[in-house]
Amino acid sequence: MPESGTKSPRERYRAQVRGEIKERAWEQIATAGASALSLNAIAKQLGMSGPALYRYYAGRDELITELVRDAYQSLADAIRAAFDAGADVTGLAHEWRRWALEDPHRYLLVFGTPIPGYRAPDDVTAIASRIMAVLIDAFAAHTFESPATPFDAHLDSHRQWAADHPAPSAVLHRALTLWTRLHGILSLEVAGHFAGMGFDPALLFAAELDALLGH
Amino acid sequence: MPESGTKSPRERYRAQVRGEIKERAWEQIATAGASALSLNAIAKQLGMSGPALYRYYAGRDELITELVRDAYQSLADAIRAAFDAGADVTGLAHEWRRWALEDPHRYLLVFGTPIPGYRAPDDVTAIASRIMAVLIDAFAAHTFESPATPFDAHLDSHRQWAADHPAPSAVLHRALTLWTRLHGILSLEVAGHFAGMGFDPALLFAAELDALLGH
């Protein structure tokens, strides 16, 4: 977030307070989860009492929406940076996992059970498309001798989720499959469903990655 | 739940009210999600006011815990029934999906973001083991020529999650993979993350199933 230079001091102060609010919100989410987020507690932590916070965010939903957007953007940045640094699909997948485990509640806020009231803002789907585009680019380097499945044919005419990326539909399929398979493992791991099972989730993750990338 | 015959009328009444409470709770969860569950509203719907509900459930956590247990048991029964009716792995997977889509919030209550305070009761992991055992039995009918992965070796010494099922670790691996891959798709679908993407989730589901069962 550079380039916040030419602004009125009022707006700079406002932006800074909004940032502090989000910071405290993330602290609360990291410890107690998103549904335990308390605007009152945040305000108290910042030294101001109760309704002052409503000058900065219209309500709980708006704050959460912005947190979701930030989290999405954070994932997009991490994936993009890894790709620009030369990471292949395996590298992107491990970066994805690192990002998920770094803050489990953040991952669940983005990909987990949706908050009852709120609806995803439109720009979030744009960020998602950008993430998928990076995955597709990474897969485009590989070559696959994959038999065309019925789903591949279906994808040929349904590719707006990938920002109409010109890659062949088999590649789109791979990218989509990478997403769903990684999410299957990561969401279960992050939600603690592997807890009492004994095996090492990292090994399962690696095995799934190997299986996808041509056994 | 047969064999609830020889009970004191007090206990029968109590059991019936507890059942009605859970019914209303499921209605609320199905419409507004688990985090919007209101004990007051449930009590009001049942004609009794507020704190009377605490005679039946010690608090929110205990009610949710029982709902989670019931949902788990419901899935276990559905899978078990399909298996006993002769369903193969494909049939079990579709039954799993049918169960998930039948009540999305129920699926998310079990496999989604965990509720902040509550912890999964011990018997839930036992039910999970029973489900996994059915999956493993279904896979045991298949034969695989799979190269032993490092994860397979790891699973050989970490199989208590499958109730120490005697199947070879490659089969355990398949069953575990089925779970995580199906959950990856189903959780994203149920949480609405495929909403604006355009493609048909059912075809993606079928494609993943085909890919897993030996392309």
Added chain:
DNA sequence: ATCGATCGGTTACAAGTTATCACGAAGACT
């Protein structure tokens, strides 16, 4: 059959939450 303890339900209350309103103080701009 009467007596007594337990159970079920009630109202009242405490401590929280989100959110709105009306007001005062302080900075910013003309």
Added chain:
DNA sequence: AGTCTTCGTGATAACTTGTAACCGATCGAT
């Protein structure tokens, strides 16, 4: 300086979960 927007305040409303005290009906035992 004067005005005007913004920020923070306390008061208030309508909620929530959960506890405490009380009262009546029912069930079990004598």
